[in-house]
Amino acid sequence: MTEDFDVVVLGLGGIGSGAAYWAARKGARVLGLERFELGHANGESHDHSRIIRRSYHAPNYVRLANEAYAAWAQLESDAAEQLVFKTGGLDIGPKDGAIALQGYADAMRDCDVPFEMLDAAEIRRRFPMFEIHDTVHAIFQEDGGIVAAQRATAAHQRAARQWGATLHDRTPVTAIHDAGGEITVEAAGRRCRTGKLVVAAGPWSDRALAHFGMHVPLEVTKEQVMYFTPRDPAPFELGRFPIWIWMDDPSFYGFPLFGEPAVKVTQDAGGKAIDPDTRGFEPDPDISARVSAFVQQHLPTAFGPEHLVKTCLYTLTPDRDFVIDRLPEHPNVALAIGAGHAFKFASLIGRILAELAIDGITPSDISAFSIDRPILKMEAPPKTYMV
Template identity: 50%
Template sequence: MSKNSFTHIVIGLGGLGSAAAYWLSRQAGNEVLGLEQFELGHVRGESQDHSRIIRLTYHNEQYVRFAQASYRTWAEMEDDAGEQVVVKTGELNFWPEKTTLVEDDYNNSMAACGVPFERLDAVEMAKRFPQFRFPDDIHGIYQPDGGLVGAIKANDAHRRMARRNGATLLDNMPVTSIRQVNGGYRVVAGGREFEGEKLVIAAGPWTNEALKHFGFQLPLQVTHEQVSYFSSPHLDEFRPDRFPVWIWMILDNFYGFPVYGAEGVKVAKDRFAPVDPNNRSFEPDARNEKEVSDFVANHIPRAHGPVLYTKTCLLTHTPDVDFVLDKVPGHPGVVCAVGATHAFKFASIIGRTLSDLVLKGKTEHDISLFRFDRPGLQPDGKGFAIHGFGDHPAEG
């Protein structure tokens, strides 16, 4: 008879939940159950594309240090997996003269955390990265550790290793009920009942559907985003050893990647189009695709060519763009993570932290920004104004 009782149950096996299941399984082995409402590796959520940017360029020290820790946990995970998921390409951030972002916040935070970076003027940028064409009033900040995480690869590896460690991961098992029983929780999923002492909620765009079982809701908004892959006869100039990840440093920004996973240069621009995750289109938005195509034609001309494909996905926003990573109030045995638009690079350290919170009740990392009870998440907080709502850009 199959096992129905586990010490730990992870709800949601996207980027963050798969990482949590892996880190939990390193200590708790077959006492870990992961439940995913769709098939493993589905494309309806936030985490399933070839690449996500990883970077140390953040606007405050807490994020920079958390990103440094994430590089370390990715490396530990890569050792265990015997495969590389982080590819350092260098990161080039373009600072136009007009932006609401504060460059000093980024540079000072990196300096305080010992992160090396260089300021490049237009001439130096053109010399080092001739693939880009920009006017002279733009300068760049180059950070050599930036790069990409192979997201699909990382998700697969996390789940594969969790299973290798004894975890049970079940797909097509939507969690429809969670009740507190005997000091633990009874979870109904896909017509089966499971018992767990501790729960991890990593439900991405469906977080509030999961939290409603605890009488709790967060001020989240879900948006429909997309990325486009451009084919070009010059793809060799855009391989990871020659072309960095890059971000245009304004809100609703453009950002892009070298050729990785698909034979195309990947470029995107935030849309911030609110959507119901249960009733959304998978059709790309033609206007966004054209804006991105025009940007590539003007600024990365040799990458420009026909769109190979445009892939849509969802993004979950908190009002202050900071993650949620905490115990659910009133439920010390339940932890929850929300990626707040920029978490894939942190999937490893978030997975590790969720595991530590569940196993030890604490973490060595400063996660005070990500608390449930911070002002930005309270009903009387500043509220939601998607598009221009935070002081740092989302990549997605």
């Protein structure tokens, strides 16, 4: 039997769940298909928390971040659940660090986002948990905080169903045929027909693109988050300790206590390339050593016994920019790839994908994220993962 839908969403991680919600909210008959169980830990979107911030290196991202807060607020209202927790955000690092704060400050000024520049003395006064040299400076932006990641994905799924979407887990898509406007999707013995397809396959994006004879140079890496139990957790509680990013190479970032009785710290893009179908889940001792050394040096009172280590995947484009586009030869297919920093935008990107699929156009500026930009056509592109 063939079922008919207006929009089929392939992949119900952070972004695909957002797309299913926004497409159903627009009144479309939506089918979402997920190969694993909902909320699984095989992809990119599990665990309690992700950083959300207006502070970004370029104005187009700052504007998108402003829209992202609004998208989460809409979901919070529909799902009757708080999902964004403002803690304040600190972009902190040596003045000659690999990631210049100047570009972040310029981009926020461009978009009228208020922020403060802090010198080392002021950082120590406000956040004495940081052990830093006098050469360290920081940007503080008051809206930085946490998106409750796994709860947000579950809220998207719940709200999508409330708006009438059908979501199936343990249903891998194995075949897609686009007969010029009418798409047939096969998944675990199901066959459905749809006018529009949204692809949000995360680490499996290259497999999904292969259905359309397309390829983009992606690197999937195995990253990890580490939770440390501080002897005195009080200074690291939500409301007292900000989210922070260390703006150097290597770059680290971290969170107050949230979801676990421990402080979460991770290295950005420090993991090794893997195949998402054969990867292991064991921690990488090299990352563990780097993260532990950083915490011991710069957050010594947070350093305590390891409470948990979780591994998670990044799907990296060579320029670290997202892909959010319709496929050039299949304009009824919209796709997004999150480049390892997209959870904060998951609801917004979901909304944009729903707009691209249903209306063919979005009011959001996604001009930098096209799938046929020159670097994505290179076989061995230069890689810039520091942003």
